[in-house]
Amino acid sequence: MREKTESRSWLETNLSRVSRHFEEIKFQKLDRVRPFPDEAAARFSFLRDNVPHEGVALCCIFEKSGVLYVMASGRETFEAERGRLQSFLKSFRFEIPEAGEPTTASGPKIAFAPWQDPIERAFTLEVPQGWTVSGGTYRRAAVDLIHVLQVASPDQKLCLQFNDRNLPIFVIPSQTLAWAGFREGSWYSPGYGVNMLVKRYLPGPYFLTEYLQQNDRPRLSQFSMVSQKERPDVVSNFNRIYSQFASSGISFTLHAGEAAFSFSQNAEPFVGYGLALTQVVQSAAMQGGNWSVALLLIYTCPQGEAETMQGIATHMFQSFRMNPAWAASQQQLAGNVSQIVTQTNQEISRIIDESYWTRQTTLGDISRKFSNYILGVTDVVDPLTGEKWKVEAGHNYYWRKDFTGQVVGTETTTRPDIDFSLLKEF
Numbered sequence: 559m560r561e562k563t564e565s566r567s568w569l570e571t572n573l574s575r576v577s578r579h580f581e582e583i584k585f586q587k588l589d590r591v592r593p594f595p596d597e598a599a600a601r602f603s604f605l606r607d608n609v610p611h612e613g614v615a616l617c618c619i620f621e622k623s624g625v626l627y628v629m630a631s632g633r634e635t636f637e638a639e640r641g642r643l644q645s646f647l648k649s650f651r652f653e654i655p656e657a658g659e660p661t662t663a664s665g666p667k668i669a670f671a672p673w674q675d676p677i678e679r680a681f682t683l684e685v686p687q688g689w690t691v692s693g694g695t696y697r698r699a700a701v702d703l704i705h706v707l708q709v710a711s712p713d714q715k716l717c718l719q720f721n722d723r724n725l726p727i728f729v730i731p732s733q734t735l736a737w738a739g740f741r742e743g744s745w746y747s748p749g750y751g752v753n754m755l756v757k758r759y760l761p762g763p764y765f766l767t768e769y770l771q772q773n774d775r776p777r778l779s780q781f782s783m784v785s786q787k788e789r790p791d792v793v794s795n796f797n798r799i800y801s802q803f804a805s806s807g808i809s810f811t812l813h814a815g816e817a818a819f820s821f822s823q824n825a826e827p828f829v830g831y832g833l834a835l836t837q838v839v840q841s842a843a844m845q846g847g848n849w850s851v852a853l854l855l856i857y858t859c860p861q862g863e864a865e866t867m868q869g870i871a872t873h874m875f876q877s878f879r880m881n882p883a884w885a886a887s888q889q890q891l892a893g894n895v896s897q898i899v900t901q902t903n904q905e906i907s908r909i910i911d912e913s914y915w916t917r918q919t920t921l922g923d924i925s926r927k928f929s930n931y932i933l934g935v936t937d938v939v940d941p942l943t944g945e946k947w948k949v950e951a952g953h954n955y956y957w958r959k960d961f962t963g964q965v966v967g968t969e970t971t972t973r974p975d976i977d978f979s980l981l982k983e984f
Contacts, residue, residue, distance in 0.1 A: 564619070565598035566589070566590045569615060570588060573602065577628075581605045581606065582605050583603070583604045584602060584604070585602045586602060587599075587600060587601040596618065596619045597619075599614070599615065600615045600617075601613075601614050602615065611630055611631065612633050612636040613631070615629075629643040668686050668873075670685060670686055670877070672684055673691050678695040678884060681705060681879060681880050681884075683874050683879065684874060685874060690709070691707070692707075692708045693720070696723040698727070706720065707721070716858075716860075718855075718870075720854070721853070725854070726754060727755075728756070728848060729849075730756075730847050743757070760836065762788070762789070762814040762815040762833075764815070766786075766832050767783075767786065770817060770819065774830070774856075778821035778828075783818075784817075786815065792835060809839070811840070812836070813836050814836075815833070816831070817833075818830070818831050818832075819831075826860060828858055828859065828861060829858070829861050830859075832856040833856075834851060834855075835852045835854075836849060837849060857871055935950060935951050937983070937984055938981040938983050940958055941981075942979070947963070949965050952967070954969050955971060955980065956983060957974050957979065957980055965981065
């Protein structure tokens with residue numbers, strides 16, 4: 559698709575053009591199923607050789623790509639043929655090209671346990687029990703600190719990295735620095751124990767590419783970049799968050815980029831995802847300015863466990879909490895630092911939920927959703943246990959009676975009874 563269009567509008571305008579057999583199409587039902595991904599479904603009638611026919615269609619559009627499912631039969635035979643047609647649709651599968659056969663994650667429920675920054679006790683979060691965890695709050699100087707985290711599963715197959723303590727603050731090359739003998743690649747100190755590396759500015763997407771090429775490519779077999787793109791939506795959201803730190807005469811410029819990559823480990827296909835947010839700080843009295851990596855997030859896992867990895871990472875960052883006593887003791891930070899950190903980690907959770915590998919699995923879900931639409935059902939999952947049910951569609955909320963398989967749908971957030979837990983529709 560050359561131009562962005564909505565799925566409902568596309569169906570209404572283009573369904574009759576899909577096949578020369580669709581003559582005199584009339585829609586009995588045409589609804590938008592969900593906004594993300596943009597999905598619309600239709601039930602329609604048409605003539606073929608002057609014989610009445612019926613059909614159903616589902617259109618899913620993501621960015622400028624789309625998928626259309628249609629099944630139809632004679633009006634008199636449609637209900638009888640529905641099951642056979644549906645079985646054809648269920649057999650469709652989407653795979654990542656040249657990445658090997660996908661595997662299905664079917665491991666046990668992940669249990670989480672609290673973990674506290676062991677260095678300054680600045681923050682806590684929940685991490686999977688039994689996993690290797692390291693990191694904390696590191697001070698590269700008295701006023702230069704960074705929160706770092708590295709997490710790995712017992713078999714070292716699922717790994718997550720948040721920030722890198724070895725990345726310094728960078729100072730942008732200038733004539734003044736050059737005259738003083740500080741050229742690109744040299745170290746410069748403005749005082750206060752702060753050491754900066756003279757290096758030209760690399761916006762988020764370019765920094766991430768350089769970082770992966772230098773740190774991951776050399777140690778990973780068959781490393782290959784799958785996708786790279788800028789993330790202006792991330793910049794917009796972090797501009798809103800960081801604006802609470804804005805001071806008179808100081809400007810902040812942000813750039814964000816993401817990358818998806820693949821590699822092999824012991825002949826097993828793996829995937830990875832990275833996101834970097836770089837920030838330039840300048841003032842009217844400052845020539846050039848300095849810049850830093852405000853956020854660096856990288857995770858890797860077996861190809862079939864991307865969804866599991868995303869769920870774990872999302873849970874971790876949603877559980878991230880600053881220690882109020884520590885925040886209050888940092889006089890160089892704004893008083894609302896805890897609120898800003900909370901907003902930052904909420905944004906990180908959103909980024910993970912919408913990462914490249916999540917978007918790939920979106921297409922694989924379309925046939926399931928189309929089948930559900932035809933049957934008038936939907937899928938729900940217990941976010942705590944991972945148990946799933948297929949239930950009657952049409953409700954806003956679904957609840958499970960604790961320790962049973964009973965699922966109840968409601969139109970409001972009012973719990974059916976005290977022993978019911980909220981389920982998630984997917």
